[in-house]
Amino acid sequence: MANDQLENLKDLIDEIEEYLEDDNFADVSQQLNVLKPAQITRILERLSDRHRAFVYLLLDKDLALRVFEGLSPVLQSDLVNALQDHDTAELFLGLAPDDRVWLLDELPATVASKLLQGLDVDERAQTSALLGYPEESIGRRMSPQFITLREDNTAADALARVQSRLRSAETVYYLPVIDSGRRVLGAVTLRELMGADKTQRVEDLMGPVRTAEVTEDAEAVARRTARRGTFALSVVDHEERLVGIFTLDDAVRILEHEDSEDVSRQGGVEPLRRPYLSTPVSRLVRSRITWLLVLAVGATLTVQVLSxxxxxxxxxxVLALFVPLLIGTGGNTGNQAATTVTRALALHDIEPRDIVRVLTRELRTGFMLGLLLGSLGFVITALIYEFEVGLVIGLTLLAVCAVAAAVGGVMPLLARAIKVDPAVFSNPFISTFVDATGLIIYFMIAKAILQI
Amino acid sequence: MANDQLENLKDLIDEIEEYLEDDNFADVSQQLNVLKPAQITRILERLSDRHRAFVYLLLDKDLALRVFEGLSPVLQSDLVNALQDHDTAELFLGLAPDDRVWLLDELPATVASKLLQGLDVDERAQTSALLGYPEESIGRRMSPQFITLREDNTAADALARVQSRLRSAETVYYLPVIDSGRRVLGAVTLRELMGADKTQRVEDLMGPVRTAEVTEDAEAVARRTARRGTFALSVVDHEERLVGIFTLDDAVRILEHEDSEDVSRQGGVEPLRRPYLSTPVSRLVRSRITWLLVLAVGATLTVQVLSxxxxxxxxxxVLALFVPLLIGTGGNTGNQAATTVTRALALHDIEPRDIVRVLTRELRTGFMLGLLLGSLGFVITALIYEFEVGLVIGLTLLAVCAVAAAVGGVMPLLARAIKVDPAVFSNPFISTFVDATGLIIYFMIAKAILQI
Structure with missing residues (x-):
């Protein structure tokens, strides 16, 4: 969004808030109903919970549904809670089955089941089917509304079939081909169908199909879809039967959600899920305190080592003066190695069984980094303090960098091996381990060289 | 990719490498030419530069082109360099104009201009047009191959037009509508066109169009496209004339590229661009040394403060024992605040002008975190050491957390205000500033309470 558009939005929000304070609903309504759904969505995101529900009720019905679709499931859930029974059944009905599941995941069970009851039999069956798959599985995120073709369809038949189902399907551009047992044989794009002779058979047109199993992890499938730029893939059950399709825009949505969580967790905070300015300070504190405590408890190890x-x-x-610099450098080196290796793991460039190769490479890298920093540290410290102190600092930097890179490189692989997220697991262990080990190395070298 | 598939791939690679060592090219060729392009791409990614070019030459021509398309621009460039003139002109010809630009960005200027010369006049004009836009702009990443409609086209006309241009366009599913001056009036999807009566006019079918300006930052446009799950948007010049279209899969590609760089830079390493195991150690060192030096130079401030x-x-x-714990906790608190605020900035939840609100919120958050940690620190330290030391540690934790959260929260906003990447800029400044300030606070409090 261009900057001036944002400015306008802010001014508009200020205006709307003023109107609301004055209970001037007519003006709010007039202001809003000329805007595009996406703009209203952004305005709602910025309002407080109470104002949001109010403003929402002032929207025209058609507009309201489109705005609702654009909100994140968390805000949809807030809104449903705030609106009580008012209008919520209709909102729910207007969502696609996979979007309903996103919302249901956020709602309290009682509200969720009440909403489900409000659907007609078919719609309820489709939504319930998705809800039946394990949490975090692709089954919950796929669409059950697709158009299938048969091998012996002609291109003309197939086009007619697409034409007759234009409205009900998630996409009409990607068309899985199935046999009588609903097993997926291939897929055709609408473009291929349009480019074919009318009498050509689908089996001659179809290409290989990309599939995911319905119980596979949604994030992994989304990442695969995005990496390959695949427009859509077929989701199948254990017997290779087609149960849904999964499109690139759904993949993008999942990845935005996951990346947002990953970035937060790597920074040591729980994801907020709501806009920053409308998150209460107490919730900010809660999102950070656990991690801060874990790291602080880890850091007490340094107190013990030092004592x-x-x-x-x-x-x-004088030895105390260099403590922050030395453990800081160790921590940075360890984090660099962990970042590189975590990234390589995510790209499948390496696997946990490459641990020995990674260890060797990181030891060499850390050693070379340590050699560079250590020489520099030695020269500067020897000049400012004395030769022996310089030697202690230089050698410690060399050793700490090598150890830190090795630990930082190996930690993500261990994390993956025990099936926890490398990005989240690595940081506290690296800093705790590298800090404590670094201090021990430092004082051992100091005692040896300074003969104390 | 499922794990067993990966295992198979590894075995296959080992096998291929053995064959290559024995100059057994026939077997390599036989092994490879039965695989899918995507599998061969993954194999090539894992081979050394020398082996990669060899293996590539052993592929059947059709297969070779599809494999080439799947490679990242960096590896494409390596391959073009390795192959010299051999076959490269043909490879280049086989790419779409926007994919050519990705590759040209990676190639040395001489190779790039030679490749451009090899294109026919039309193709060269299209590619050169993209190259004429600023680096990092959406102009370089859009596709100049699209199908346009006119307002007064009937649905039947429009469908016929799509039918006649099935092969040449980047997508046939998104159709911008232009006037005689090439200005964009709206857009129609193929689905909408198929659902219309044959005689309906395009102007009655078309919806509002999402546009980006051709000089806009490619990443910003990609993020907007992805956030909204828009299938495609129209790229226009300063006079609102259509110059290209930009599709969701291109957006995903750009975001993968950018996110990968961001993750690396936040971890203090330059992106590797090549697979980890085929990156020489010297290059790993180079990707890390600059950042490490910058941070180490910053850390010398702590030496000065301590002295x-x-x-x-x-x-x-005894005061020395707590130094790592105190500055570590400060650093963590600062990073947490910076992570949250950077994320909120990226989502446009806050803007630089919200700086005072952010400062207040972070001060309060930091104060509460400090209160919790400080109380705990006070009790434990007072029990183990003595009351006064406990008081020093407790109060320092309180003050350091408040300062660190405030600094960490404000730094990304300052970074954004001076137009540098908040995620990259914040870390070194936070750690340097918080470490030094924390130590000053610590010793001031200690001197006051212990009366030294």
Whole structure:
């Protein structure tokens, strides 16, 4: 969105909030109903919960449904809760089956089941079928509304079939071909169908089909779809029978959701799910405190290590000056290695069984980094302090960088091997381990060289 | 990709590498030419540069082109360089204009211009037009091959027009409607066209059109396209004239590329661009050393701050024990705030001008976090060491958390205001600033309470 559009939006929101404070609903309604659904969606995202429900009720009915579709499931759920029974059944009916599942995942069970009851038998069956698949599976995110073709259809038959089902399907551009047992044999695009002779048979037109199993992890399938730029793929059950299709725009939606969570978790915060400015401070605190405590408890290890060397510190206080620099550099080196290896894992460039190769490469990389930083550290410290202190700092940097890179490189592989998210798991362990080990290395080297 | 498939791929690669070592090209060729293009692409990604070119030459011509399309521009460029003139002109000809630009961006200028010369006049004009737009602009990533409609076309006319241009266009599913001056008036989907009466006019069918300006930043446009799940949008010049279309799969491709870079840079490494195991260690070192040096130079500030308080440290060595814990907690709190705010910025939930609101919220959040951690720190430290030390640690945690959250929250906004990437800019500044400030706070509090 261009910047001036955003500015306008902000001004509009301020205006709307003023009107609401004055209970001037007519003006709000007039302001809103000339806007595009996407603009209203963005306005609703920025309002407080109470205002949001109010403003929503002021929208014309058709507009309201399109705006609702554009909201994230969390905000949809907030809205449904706020609106109580008012209008919610109709909103729910207007959503596609897979969008209904996104929303149901957010709603309290009682509200969810009440909404489900409001659907007619067919719609309920479709939605319930999706709900029957495991959480986080592609089954919950696929669309059960698709158009299938048969091998022996002619291109003309197939086009007629598409023509007759234009309205009901999620997409008409991707057409799976099935046999009598509903097993997927291939897929045809509408473009291929239109380019064919009328009498050509679908079996001669169809290309190989990309499939996902219905219980597969939704994120993994989405990532595969996005990486290949596939327009859609067929979702099949254990017996290769077609149960749904999954399109690129759904993949993009899942990845936005997941990436947002990943970025947060890597920064040590739980995802907020609601816009920042409308999240209460207490919730911000809750999203951060656990991780902060875990890391702080880990950091008490450094206190313990240092207290072991307290006598050394008392003798040579100057050693204390370099503690933040040394463990900071160790932490940075470890994080760099972890970032690279986590990325390579995500791209399937490496697998957990490559652990020895990764370890060797990271040790070499860390050693070379340590050599560069250590030489620099040695020269500078020797000049400012004394030769021996320079030697201690130089050697410690060398050792810490090598250890940190190795630990940072291996940690994501271990995380993957025990099936936890490498990006989230690695950070606290690297910092705790590298900090403590780095300090031990530092004081061992210092004691040896300074002979204390 | 399922795990067993990957295992098979690894075995296959080992086998191919063995054959290559033995110069057994016939077997390699036989092995490869039965595979799907996507599988061969993944195999090529994993081979060394030398092997990759060899293997590539062993592919059947048709297969070779499809494999080439699947490779990332960097690997395409490696391959073109390795193959010299051999076959490259043909490969280049087989790519779509926008894919050619991705590749040209990677190639040395001399190779690039030679390849361009090899195109016929029309193809060269299309590709050169894209190359004429600024780097990083959507102009370089859009497709110049699209099908346009006119307002007064009937649905039947329009369908016939689509039918006649099935082969040449990037997509046939999204159809911009233009006037005689090539200005975009709206857009129709093929689905809408098929659902209309034959005599209905396009102007009655078309919906509002989403556009991007050709000089807009490609990433921003891609993110907008993905967020809205738009299938395609029209790219226009300064006079609103249609110059290209941009489809969701291109958006996904750009975002994968950008996200990969962002993740790397946030971890303090330059993106590798090539698979991890085929990146030489020297290149791993180069991707990390700059950032590591910058952070180390920043960390020398902590040495300077500590040396100011060296006398205090000599008197009360126990203070040194908590240094890593305190600055570590400060760093973590700052990173958490920066992560949340950076994310909110990316989602346009906040803008740089919200800086005061963000500052207030983060100060409050940091204060509450500090209160929790500080109380805990006070109790534990007072029990193990002594009351006064506990008080120093508790109060320092409180102050450091508040400062760190405020700094971490504000830094991304400042970064955005001076137009640098918040995610990359924030980290080193937060750690340097919070480490140094935290130490100053620590020793000030210590001096006040311990009366030294």
């Amino acid at each position: 072991v060397f307290e006598a050394t510190l008392e003798q040579v206080t | 100011v308080f060296e006398a205090t440290l000599e008197q009360v060595t």
